Amino acid sequence: MSVPLIVWSCTAGTLAVAALAGVVNLVCDCVKRRWLQTGSERELLFIPGDPVRDDDNDYDCTE
Amino acid sequence: MTVRNECAIAPDKERATGHFLARYASWLMGCGATCIRIEKNVDRIARAYGKRVEITVMPRHVQLSVFDIDNEYECLTLNTSVQASPVDFTINTRLSSLSWRIADTGMPLERAQEELERIVGRKKPDRRLVLPAVALANMAFCRLFGGDAVAMCVTGLATLAGFWLKTHLLERHVDVRAVFFICAFVSAVLGSTDMLFGIGDTPAVALGTSVLYLVPGIPLLNSFSDLLYRHYICAFGRLADAVVLTCCLSAGLCLGMIAMNAGMF
Numbered sequence: 197m198s199v200p201l202i203v204w205s206c207t208a209g210t211l212a213v214a215a216l217a218g219v220v221n222l223v224c225d226c227v228k229r230r231w232l233q234t235g236s237e238r239e240l241l242f243i244p245g246d247p248v249r250d251d252d253n254d255y256d257c258t259e
Numbered sequence: 260m261t262v263r264n265e266c267a268i269a270p271d272k273e274r275a276t277g278h279f280l281a282r283y284a285s286w287l288m289g290c291g292a293t294c295i296r297i298e299k300n301v302d303r304i305a306r307a308y309g310k311r312v313e314i315t316v317m318p319r320h321v322q323l324s325v326f327d328i329d330n331e332y333e334c335l336t337l338n339t340s341v342q343a344s345p346v347d348f349t350i351n352t353r354l355s356s357l358s359w360r361i362a363d364t365g366m367p368l369e370r371a372q373e374e375l376e377r378i379v380g381r382k383k384p385d386r387r388l389v390l391p392a393v394a395l396a397n398m399a400f401c402r403l404f405g406g407d408a409v410a411m412c413v414t415g416l417a418t419l420a421g422f423w424l425k426t427h428l429l430e431r432h433v434d435v436r437a438v439f440f441i442c443a444f445v446s447a448v449l450g451s452t453d454m455l456f457g458i459g460d461t462p463a464v465a466l467g468t469s470v471l472y473l474v475p476g477i478p479l480l481n482s483f484s485d486l487l488y489r490h491y492i493c494a495f496g497r498l499a500d501a502v503v504l505t506c507c508l509s510a511g512l513c514l515g516m517i518a519m520n521a522g523m524f
């Protein structure tokens with residue numbers, strides 16, 4: 197198998213899995229249960245009492 | 260955040276006008292307006308309320324000094340951070356329209372404040388509509404550059420995947436430069452599908468147009484406009500932003516082309 201084909205397969209496969217997970221999450225949202233999700237490190241390591249930070253410092257000056 | 264420096268004790272009404280102008284300028288700059296538009300709009304509103312305003316526009320801050328037309332010796336100076344917001348020409352247009360309505364109808368300040376909050380608090384466009392629209396636009400570019408039907412489909416799919424990834428990564432606060440690099444790589448890899456499988460007659464066009472949605476067109480145009488009106492600091496600030504993003508785009512595209520043996524190197 198050539199390198200371009202491997203790269204293409206990995207990229208397309210990863211995106212397909214991500215899209216599938218998105219669809220599954222969408223369906224699971226309807227029954228109020230998330231099957232798979234990504235979260236920030238802060239969400240994973242959050243300890244009750246930690247200050248809640250609203251980080252709105254992103255920007256998108258692209259289009 | 261807004262910092263104020265009052266040369267004299269400003270009455271509440273003047274303070275309210277100053278804060279309104281600062282918030283207005285901050286939003287206008289944040290949603291992608293040029294410096295000349297900010298100057299003209301803010302000046303138009305200030306005159307409608309019997310004030311004169313001097314504005315300093317910086318890439319991330321706006322400073323306003325609000326004077327009474329009758330009294331040049333007392334002023335209210337405000338420094339405000341530019342609102343962190345994606346480029347949004349709907350807000351831009353509605354804020355400009357608001358400035359004209361204030362000037363033409365003498366809208367009271369309280370009503371103008373309500374209008375401003377209503378405009379900036381509007382619901383964002385549905386991503387499910389934006390995504391196919393961007394893909395269609397890129398497909399049209401592919402056709403314009405001489406791509407065939409297969410190339411257009413490949414470009415559409417590559418754009419769909421890349422733009423979807425871009426919105427998701429930006430939502431998760433991933434650095435915008437990394438997002439551009441990753442999305443350009445993904446779109447380049449998917450854009451070379453017809454080259455890889457030998458389908459279609461214009462694979463190079465598909466590859467080239469699959470990353471066009473990432474080109475930072477508005478910062479480039481705005482920087483040129485600022486340059487024309489001698490707002491050099493803002494112009495170079497915006498140009499630097501655009502150049503950095505274009506470099507990330509190019510790096511992702513080149514890496515994708517190397518990985519796919521696309522023949523550039």
